[in-house]
Amino acid sequence: MTTEIAIMNKSAIALAADSAVTFSKRDGQQKIYNTVNKLFALSKYQPVGIMIFDSAELIGLPWETIIKVYRAKLGSKKFSSLEDYAKDFLAFLTDNSQLFPKDVQLDYFGELVGNYFRAIVNATLHEGERYVQAHGAIGDDKVSELLEGQIRSHCEPLGSLKDADCLPQDFSLCIGKEYRERIERIIQELFGKAQLSDQSKESLRTAATQIFSKDFFPDIGCSGIVIAGFGDAEPFPSLHSYVVQGVLEGKLKFKPFRSASISFSMGASITPFAQDEMVHTFMQGVDPGYEHYAVTSVNEIIKKYYVDPIENAAQMKDQEKQDLLKNIRGIQAALIKEFRDKLTQHKRTNYIDPVLDAVAALPKDELAAMAESLVSLTILKRRVSMTAETVGGAIDVALISKGDGLIWIKRKHYFDKNLNAQFLANYYRGDQPENL
Numbered sequence: 001m002t003t004e005i006a007i008m009n010k011s012a013i014a015l016a017a018d019s020a021v022t023f024s025k026r027d028g029q030q031k032i033y034n035t036v037n038k039l040f041a042l043s044k045y046q047p048v049g050i051m052i053f054d055s056a057e058l059i060g061l062p063w064e065t066i067i068k069v070y071r072a073k074l075g076s077k078k079f080s081s082l083e084d085y086a087k088d089f090l091a092f093l094t095d096n097s098q099l100f101p102k103d104v105q106l107d108y109f110g111e112l113v114g115n116y117f118r119a120i121v122n123a124t125l126h127e128g129e130r131y132v133q134a135h136g137a138i139g140d141d142k143v144s145e146l147l148e149g150q151i152r153s154h155c156e157p158l159g160s161l162k163d164a165d166c167l168p169q170d171f172s173l174c175i176g177k178e179y180r181e182r183i184e185r186i187i188q189e190l191f192g193k194a195q196l197s198d199q200s201k202e203s204l205r206t207a208a209t210q211i212f213s214k215d216f217f218p219d220i221g222c223s224g225i226v227i228a229g230f231g232d233a234e235p236f237p238s239l240h241s242y243v244v245q246g247v248l249e250g251k252l253k254f255k256p257f258r259s260a261s262i263s264f265s266m267g268a269s270i271t272p273f274a275q276d277e278m279v280h281t282f283m284q285g286v287d288p289g290y291e292h293y294a295v296t297s298v299n300e301i302i303k304k305y306y307v308d309p310i311e312n313a314a315q316m317k318d319q320e321k322q323d324l325l326k327n328i329r330g331i332q333a334a335l336i337k338e339f340r341d342k343l344t345q346h347k348r349t350n351y352i353d354p355v356l357d358a359v360a361a362l363p364k365d366e367l368a369a370m371a372e373s374l375v376s377l378t379i380l381k382r383r384v385s386m387t388a389e390t391v392g393g394a395i396d397v398a399l400i401s402k403g404d405g406l407i408w409i410k411r412k413h414y415f416d417k418n419l420n421a422q423f424l425a426n427y428y429r430g431d432q433p434e435n436l
Contacts, residue, residue: 002038002053003378003391004273006228006239007371008262012364012401013228013237015039015049016371018379019393019412021056034393035414040067041398044428045076047405048085048229049398053274055223059108059246061099063223069099081231086240089227095250105248109175110182112221112246113208116154117190124150140195147191148200155207161214166254172213174249176205183208212248217255221245224257226273229400236262237400239271267360270374275391278378285351291343298339302332368399368409 004017017038042050052063070092079085093099124147131138131146163169176183187204210216228239238261245253260269272279281287306328310321362370375395382391397409417424 002273003275003278003375004038004051004053004226005276005279005371005374006051006226006260006269006271006273007359007367007374008228008237008239008260008269008271009360009362009367010236010262010267012367012399013239014364014367014371014397014399014409015051015226015228016368016375016395016397017051017053018375018391018395020391032390032392035412036393037064037396037412039396039398040064040071041406042067042071042085042089042227042229043074043078044071045405046078046085046229046232047400047402048082048227049400049406050089051226051228051273053224053226055221058093058223058244059100059104063225066093066099078232080233082227082229082234082238083240084231085229086227086242089225090242090252090254093244093247093252096247097250100247100250105250106179106182108246109179109212109248110186112211113183113186114190115221116207116211116218117186117204120147120150120154121190123154144195147194148197151196151200151203155203158207158210158214158216161210161216163213164215164253164255167213167251171249171251172206172209175213176209178249179208212246212253215255217243217245224273229406230402235402237402238262241273268356270356270359272374275378275382278381279374282374282377283352283355284347286347295336295340295343299332299336302335307332364399364401365409368397372397372410 002018002020004015007014018034019036019038020032020034021036021038036056038053038056039051040049042048050067052067056063058066070089073092074088079088124143127146127150128138128143131142163171168174183205186208187201191201191204223244224241225244226239226241228237230237238259240259241257242254243257247253258271258273260271262269270279270283277288284291307325310316310324310328313321316324359367359370372395375391379391379395394410394412396411398411399407399409401407415423
């Protein structure tokens, strides 16, 4: 995991990212490294940067490598809007057989489907253990019943999802045709010993084609990218972020995540990514979990003292009870809505707006300092909590302005710059001066 933030006003955008990344093995073991780069210049010459969060790789290829290959390809080219930079970068990841060879895509598909099907097996084992605890033993017929129930509960929801907007129509048919042998092999490996009905087997085959083609992005294995800065024709900064899952048949699966922009009427913006609870606490004056608890508790209290007594009243006629419950639930819903609205208005008036007003007036150096401080706050919270420190390490900070481009405020290096003068000398080598 990670914590990152983008803070913008009319003069610049500050980006800050921690350095922690968690690598997970199939056996559940995890290793955390605190030296990973997540913040980069997307262009050597234009005021555009990029951050990554969640997975540090795209189907096995490090994002750092991908970004630097794209940056070399981009050269001194510029686009009129930041959105055009984002579209060009996403297009670079599509139909790129040099970065993502056919056999790598096949292996990725096998891992994607295998992980989903293993979740079905693990859920069945868990259900079986509960059954044994309750009944003392379990037969083959019951195991098959539990397995087929898990297949239905995992596979049927995929079919109800819409197709991913970024993929061609009927892409699932293409997957089914191209990867039929791999799908059958995975089903045989994981379910070969089970007595499954033909319907369940067909559900597995269909699900295998839909895991990638549907608007389904699993919590594990997806990456986030944030592209921020200025287009050539844009006076104010903006950002566009996306969730990226992988590449299959040369097609990149992604969806828009968060966007923000500065304008004449919008003078400031604070946008956190990944582990963002401390930023929300700072901005809103209350922890999001605490606010959720307060609203839920009010709802439960109303139910306890008003709804439940009416439902349990034996002396009331059914129709009279139903009419009264309908009125009470209507009042309950209106009360909870008004309570939420008042909380939102209080946060906006007393916390959010004052912070944004201050950010709108911050000079560039203070903008960068604020971004670093909010990342540090999340790191501190994780450090003093009884949870894994999935954020941490050095904080990289960059400031992007229209006139100065991307300026590094803080940046870690895995090498000593004084011992590697050739790196700096070669950084711009190969670019044609007349095109700069």
